[in-house]
Amino acid sequence: MNYRAIYAIYRFEMMRFFRTLAQSVISPVLSTSLYFIVFGAAIGSRIQEVDGVSYGAFIVPGLIMLSLLTQSLTNAAFGIYFPKFIGTIYEVLSAPIGHFEIVIGYVGAAATKSMVIGLIILATAFAFVDLKIEHPFWMIAFLVLTCLSFALFGFIIGIWAKSFDQLNLVPMLVVTPLVFLGGSFYSISMLPEFWQKVTLFNPVVYLVSGFRWSFFGHADVGVGISLAMIVVFLIVCLLVIGWIFRTGYRLKT
Amino acid sequence: MPDIVTVTDLRKTFDGGFEALKGVTLNIREGEVLALLGPNGAGKTTLISAVCGLTSITSGTITVGGHDVVRDFRESRRLIGLVPQEITLEPFEKVLNAVRFSRGLFGRPANDAYLEKLLKQLSLWDKKDGPTKELSGGMKRRVLIAKALAHEPRVLFLDEPTAGVDVELRKEMWDVVRELKEDGVTIILTTHYIEEAEEIADRVGVIAKGELLLVEEKDALMARMGKKELKIELQDPCEAIPPSLASYELERSADGFNLTYTYDTKGERTGITALLNDMAKSGLVLKDIQTSQSSLEEIFVDLVRSET
Incomplete structure (x- = not known):
């Protein structure tokens, strides 16, 4: 294991994050604050409690999830796509470093960035709504697992993408709809029965549900199932990445 | 090494x-x-x-x-x-x-x-x-x-x-x-x-x-591959290359003051001695001589051309 190489990649990626700290942090914090103002204060005050929680507090886990997913995905996708795009990837590919180490470096940095942003948003949430976290350990666990698995997914997209358009395609066309339809802003028990079944095919439902459980102690689907789904998704991403490096897909000629 | x-x-x-x-x-x-x-x-x-x-x-x-x-x-x-x-x-x-x-x-x-x-x-x-x-x-x-x-x-x-x-x-x-x-x-x-x-x-x-x-x-x-050139500068210009020197395939410059002889360094004999003897016999007076080796570029072009 070339630990120094992992650290070099991780550090290099984190330096990019700190170089653009203002835009990396301000933009998600601002947009989340807007959600709090609109849904929490303006509209939320007219919405009755959901599962015994005020609507403003109810949407906090979903909003954090929304940011976590898009941030982990785009950070990781950009992190590996950019060196591919400008050509500096040659150095990583010619270094005495295994595939797994490359993934740890890039994905670890992307996951760290989105975790930092997620925690900042959580802190922001406390400023807007009354909030308590029933299972802090599991909250962190869901946070870490989600960041990791979606950073892995983003890594795959970054390798697959041939242009900046494609890089934005998946977050825009797939992730955002899934998050909005994944119970971020509502409890799936509010849906008609048919749609309750359909929505179970949306993986984000499990993420939001599990994460919300760690806050309020109850969830749309069982916590065990949520956890299992994240782990399955993580393993699928790892398998795809394994295949990418074995075949050199879009990396080697 | x-x-x-x-x-x-x-x-x-x-x-x-x-x-x-x-x-x-x-x-x-x-x-x-x-x-x-x-x-x-x-x-x-x-x-x-x-x-x-x-x-x-x-x-x-x-x-x-x-x-x-x-x-x-x-x-x-x-x-x-x-x-x-x-x-x-x-x-x-x-x-x-x-x-x-x-x-x-x-x-x-x-x-x-x-x-x-x-x-x-x-x-x-x-x-x-x-x-x-x-x-x-x-x-x-x-x-x-x-x-x-x-x-x-x-x-x-x-x-x-x-x-x-x-x-x-x-x-x-x-x-x-x-x-x-x-x-x-x-x-x-x-x-x-x-x-x-x-x-x-x-x-x-x-x-x-x-x-x-x-x-x-x-x-x-x-x-090995290089050909060498012998440049001969004459005291007086020559109108044409004398027939006795025809076998050396000399190149004459336009003003007649320079003759160039190309020879192969790989060869057993370069022919330089014979050339100089024959030139003296034909009455040409030498002012200066110099040799130069062909560059890698020429070797390279030859090589790639002969392969294709």
Whole structure:
């Protein structure tokens, strides 16, 4: 294991994050604050409690999830796509470093960035709504697992993408709809029965549900199932990445 | 000197069926400067990419420092530094950080004293805290060299180090190569400028269409393949070449003051003595004579043409 190489990649990626700290942090914090103002204060005050929680507090886990997913995905996708795009990837590919180490470096940095942003948003949430976290350990666990698995997914997209358009395609066309339809802003028990079944095919439902459980102690689907789904998704991403490096897909000629 | 890089029957066929390398065998000696000459698309970059792990190998074996580049890639790649053809740098990264990154990536512990020495040697120390995008083209290329040397490799690959670079910068690059050679680094450079190979290489390899046509000591190659010219300056111009000298196939300059005799240094006899005797007999008076050797460029053009 070339630990120094992992650290070099991780550090290099984190330096990019700190170089653009203002835009990396301000933009998600601002947009989340807007959600709090609109849904929490303006509209939320007219919405009755959901599962015994005020609507403003109810949407906090979903909003954090929304940011976590898009941030982990785009950070990781950009992190590996950019060196591919400008050509500096040659150095990583010619270094005495295994595939797994490359993934740890890039994905670890992307996951760290989105975790930092997620925690900042959580802190922001406390400023807007009354909030308590029933299972802090599991909250962190869901946070870490989600960041990791979606950073892995983003890594795959970054390798697959041939242009900046494609890089934005998946977050825009797939992730955002899934998050909005994944119970971020509502409890799936509010849906008609048919749609309750359909929505179970949306993986984000499990993420939001599990994460919300760690806050309020109850969830749309069982916590065990949520956890299992994240782990399955993580393993699928790892398998795809394994295949990418074995075949050199879009990396080697 | 022992061989530090060995390439044995290396073949590379791309997915489309294009055969970029058709069984290349090449041994590179420790401490030498080897120039790989060849036209565009000859397979030079593919060969380098295969050694450095950027291209998968269809068949054949490559070792660096005795380590197989596929099986023992961690050991072999530690010994290699690569300067790519294109200038590829993270535009916003500071020079020093970019070089530190390279060193870490190759698994070496931080050593800022070494990096300082390296950046000073490449005249980059003043620029160490500036982003790479603010550097001139020549400096960017030196940053790439610094990155390639950051982990103290024993073999340095320079892929077209002076392509599209002005004369002054090219000479500067050659000085860098000579200094590195003095430090004991083995250098393999690809180029299609013959002048470059002639200037700095110890040995020259010629690649065309995926095949290594030859590898030879530069001097031996030039002596073996080279034709020499004997330029004769006359006291008085001659109107025409005398019939007695017809067999020497002399070339007469327009003003009649110069005659050029081309001979082969490989031959048993150069014919110079006989020529000079016959010239004296025909009454021509010599003012001066000089010889010159044909350049690698001419040798190269001959070689590639005869193969195609």
